[in-house]
Amino acid sequence: MHVLATGTCLPGAAVDNAALAGRFGMNAEWIELFVGTRTRYFGVDLDSGARTHSIVDLGTHAARQALDRAGLEPSDIDFLVLATATPDSLMPTSATGIADRLGLNLIPAYQLQSGCSGAISALDVGGRMLDDDRRIGLVIGADLCAKHMVLDRDISGMPPATLVNYMLFGDGAGAMVIAADPTDAVMRIDTVHCVFTGLDSAPGQIIEWFGEADRLSDVTAVREDYKAIERRVPGMSVETAGELLRRSSWSADDIDFLLPPQLSGIMTARIRKEMGMDGAREISCVAATGNSGNALAFLQFDSLAGVIEPGNRALAIAIESSRWIRGGITLEGL
CATH class of the missing domain: 3.40.47.10 (Thiolase/Chalcone synthase)
Known part of the structure; x- marks a missing residue:
């Protein structure tokens, strides 16, 4: 399995600890000491609560960047595999949404429901799909954790097991173009x-x-x-x-x-x-x-x-x- 190119998508502007603490009434220094994360990105506007990005939005942007870097068109892709724990809907899958947005048709478009290790599972599946007929594939990982953030919630009495989710997570997507042949691979x-x-x-x-x-x-x-x-x-x-x-x-x-x-x-x-x-x-x-x-x-x-x-x-x-x-x-x- 050869990697021709990669792509990423992080929604909106970076949200630092001061902005997060100000929005939810946390202590910015405590976030730094407890979690060690300085910034994160959300597919939702923290001020208005409006959704700004979906899994399909994020995955499509990352996929297009990877294809552009590989010098390929969507029509060159023989299959698509998406790993996510937070699909836009259970049906239709976000994998088919990304395929549709890219203009792909009549190819396998599989979705794996998993967390962080899903990225590895998706590459495992993608690598096994490469064969004599399917020479180039698109593997994507994307999650939208902001859908679980209740912006007007009082967190003062929130247990640590719940509070940590407001500090730990962010949203984003990444993609990789894989191929059976080593030509132009990095x-x-x-x-x-x-x-x-x-x-x-x-x-x-x-x-x-x-x-x-x-x-x-x-x-x-x-x-x-x-x-x-x-x-x-x-x-x-x-x-x-x-x-x-x-x-x-x-x-x-x-x-x-x-x-x-x-x-x-x-x-x-x-x-x-x-x-x-x-x-x-x-x-x-x-x-x-x-x-x-x-x-x-x-x-x-x-x-x-x-x-x-x-x-x-x-x-x-x-x-x-x-x-x-x-x-x-x-x-x-x-």
């Missing part, structure tokens, strides 16, 4: 590893779905067990890195670029320390973009594409706490 994806590891474990994150019968339910739509995430994700990251190195027959010293999980600025720094690989250059974005779910890995890949050189080796990891899924890939510059 990177090659060598190994993809994504497995469920949550047997008999309580989920670390839950996003509810409400239908016509229960949409007025008082159940909290998004819940986090942040302590469990802090406790489990670093070890899962180390395990995933070891598995990727074993499968690639690489050593830790072979890694030129490390793309660690992007949970938050604080958590990413902690994970990076436990993973070692001190000789590798870190590619991170979460402190500037917020946790944008499925977009994060693609935002990292976009940064990597600008600096990786032929022969350089990179290792990327994405951990999902919803039911404990760990994924990662190895890449090599061409």
Whole structure:
């Protein structure tokens, strides 16, 4: 699986901690110390509450940027795979919405419902779809977390498990054009590893779905067990890195670029320390973009594409706490 180009989309202007704190009555310094995120982007106007972007908007913009960079037209694409935890609707899928916006027809347009690790799952599916007939594909990750932010809510008595969602997350999308042939590729994806590891474990994150019968339910739509995430994700990251190195027959010293999980600025720094690989250059974005779910890995890949050189080796990891899924890939510059 070869990477021809990448693209990204971050909606609107960056929202810093001072603006976020002013809107919701938080302490800006506390956000910096607790989460370590400085800015994030939202597909909603915090002043008016008006929705400014959809998943289809974000995914289409990122896809067009990737296609432009690859020098391709939408008609060159043989399939599309979208990973998201926050689709615009359950039906029709946002994947078909992006395909329609791009003018694509009569091709597979698949959607994977997942969190951060969905980016790796989508690349796994995309890589397996490349064959003699399908030579070029478009893989996208996008999430719109602002739909869960109630702008007029009193957060003074909000429990930490709910309050963290107002500080941690942001919106965005990323895309990658993949191909079976190496011509004009900037990177090659060598190994993809994504497995469920949550047997008999309580989920670390839950996003509810409400239908016509229960949409007025008082159940909290998004819940986090942040302590469990802090406790489990670093070890899962180390395990995933070891598995990727074993499968690639690489050593830790072979890694030129490390793309660690992007949970938050604080958590990413902690994970990076436990993973070692001190000789590798870190590619991170979460402190500037917020946790944008499925977009994060693609935002990292976009940064990597600008600096990786032929022969350089990179290792990327994405951990999902919803039911404990760990994924990662190895890449090599061409």
